[in-house]
Amino acid sequence: MCLSINYIYLLYEFQFRRHFRLTKDTAYKLIEKYEQSSCPPLNNHGGIERKSPEEDVLVFLWFAGNKESLRCVATLFGISLRTVFYQCNRVMKYLTEIAGQVIKFPDDLDEEARSFEEIAGFPGVIGCIDEFQAKFTMPESLN
Numbered sequence: 209m210c211l212s213i214n215y216i217y218l219l220y221e222f223q224f225r226r227h228f229r230l231t232k233d234t235a236y237k238l239i240e241k242y243e244q245s246s247c248p249p250l251n252n253h254g255g256i257e258r259k260s261p262e263e264d265v266l267v268f269l270w271f272a273g274n275k276e277s278l279r280c281v282a283t284l285f286g287i288s289l290r291t292v293f294y295q296c297n298r299v300m301k302y303l304t305e306i307a308g309q310v311i312k313f314p315d316d317l318d319e320e321a322r323s324f325e326e327i328a329g330f331p332g333v334i335g336c337i338d339e340f341q342a343k344f345t346m347p348e349s350l351n
Contacts, residue, residue: 210286211270213262228266229273239265247302259287259295267292268299 216224224232242248243261252258259267263285271281271292282292313334314320320334328336 211284212286213260213266216266227274228269230269235265235269241306242299242302245302245305247298247305249298259291264295264299267295271296 219227219232221232224230224235228235230238239262242265248261248264249258267281267285267287270276270284271278274281276284278292278296279289282289285292317334321332324333324335325331
């Protein structure tokens with residue numbers, strides 16, 4: 209099965225968010241801003257029509273949000289491994305360029321920590337990341 213842009217349009221909001229880790233609205237705002245940047249290629253290359261900025265971002269979001277290899281993403285979207293590599297690199301370059309503008313710590317960390325403690329019951333924490341998995345091995349001395 210290959211994912212197409214037309215199929216992605218048909219996903220319900222909860223399905224889209226589960227696969228791409230963003231709401232449709234946020235993803236398409238990102239696509240719009242990416243399209244206006246200097247990161248997407250401006251012309252076709254080697255006689256092959258260039259991929260759309262929309263596909264660049266959706267391919268990257270799938271790769272980043274699903275812990276799959278570039279090869280799996282290439283197969284899923286029906287494109288070459290090399291194309292997926294370049295699409296992901298272009299989007300990562302763009303995200304790096306805008307990171308300083310959009311990723312900000314709250315001004316009042318103490319207030320943020322109090323608010324998070326009210327919500328989650330954890331003191332001294334300002335937030336959390338969804339579905340992070342880390343493998344820990346217990347030292348032999350503790351067994």
